[in-house]
Amino acid sequence: xRLFVAIPVAEALRHDVAAARRVIESHxxxxxxxxxxxxxxxxxxLHVTLRFIGDVDDDRxxxxxxxxxxxxxxxxxxxxxxxxxxFPSVRRPRALWVGVGxxxxxxxxxxxxxxxxxxxxxxxxxxxxxxxxxxHMTIGRVKMDNPxxxxxxxxxxxxxxxxxxTVTHVGLYRSxxxxxxxxxxxxxxxxxxx
Numbered sequence: 001x002r003l004f005v006a007i008p009v010a011e012a013l014r015h016d017v018a019a020a021r022r023v024i025e026s027h028x029x030x031x032x033x034x035x036x037x038x039x040x041x042x043x044x045x046l047h048v049t050l051r052f053i054g055d056v057d058d059d060r061x062x063x064x065x066x067x068x069x070x071x072x073x074x075x076x077x078x079x080x081x082x083x084x085x086x087f088p089s090v091r092r093p094r095a096l097w098v099g100v101g102x103x104x105x106x107x108x109x110x111x112x113x114x115x116x117x118x119x120x121x122x123x124x125x126x127x128x129x130x131x132x133x134x135x136h137m138t139i140g141r142v143k144m145d146n147p148x149x150x151x152x153x154x155x156x157x158x159x160x161x162x163x164x165x166t167v168t169h170v171g172l173y174r175s176x177x178x179x180x181x182x183x184x185x186x187x188x189x190x191x192x193x194x
Contacts, residue, residue, distance in 0.1 A: 001061055001174055002053075002176075003061070003173065005051040006048055006170070007167050008046075009137060016161070017137075020084065023157050024140075024154045024158065031146050031148050034146060037144040038140040038142050039180060041138060041140060041180055042180040044181075045184050048137050050111045067114075067118055068189070072191070074106060078103055078166050079102065080161065081099065081100065081137075081160060083158075084139075084155045086151060090151045093145075094141065097139060098139060099136055100135040104135050106167060112133075169189050171188065171189050
């Protein structure tokens with residue numbers, strides 16, 4: 001089973017992202033030649049990933065659910081958003097994302113706690129050697145690019161982030177691998193109770 005831990009986002013932000021997608025798609029449609037191809041995350045599947053776990057044997061899932069369901073000693077907090085960006089760069093993007101402004105420190109605390117809780121469930125995992133955490137919300141993955149696409153202009157034409165999201169819980173999700181996140185299913189939830 002393929003698993004990850006994430007937080008959901010406010011419904012109003014989902015509408016902002018859908019509008020941003022339309023703006024970017026209008027830029028894509030104006031490119032000469034073969035248009036870039038983006039696989040968009042569907043609005044109902046938008047989230048901020050705290051920890052990607054990957055493929056896990058079914059018999060290990062209950063321990064992961066238990067680790068996530070234990071309350072977090074962190075008070076609920078608010079996330080604000082700070083516009084669009086791209087990994088690895090806006091010149092040659094592979095992922096389009098919305099950045100996290102206020103609340104990034106709270107997400108870092110949650111991610112660190114999860115690293116400790118889940119790290120003990122894997123024989124070779126060292127939480128103190130995990131990759132740096134860069135909180136963001138992926139909205140699309142560029143599967144095919146075109147050198148004529150001006151990604152900086154497309155991203156710069158978008159405004160996202162007027163709607164904050166309140167973080168009250170984290171969810172453990174199973175991914176069925178369907179495009180756009182349509183196969184995501186929450187299988188565990190832990191509340192923030194600091």
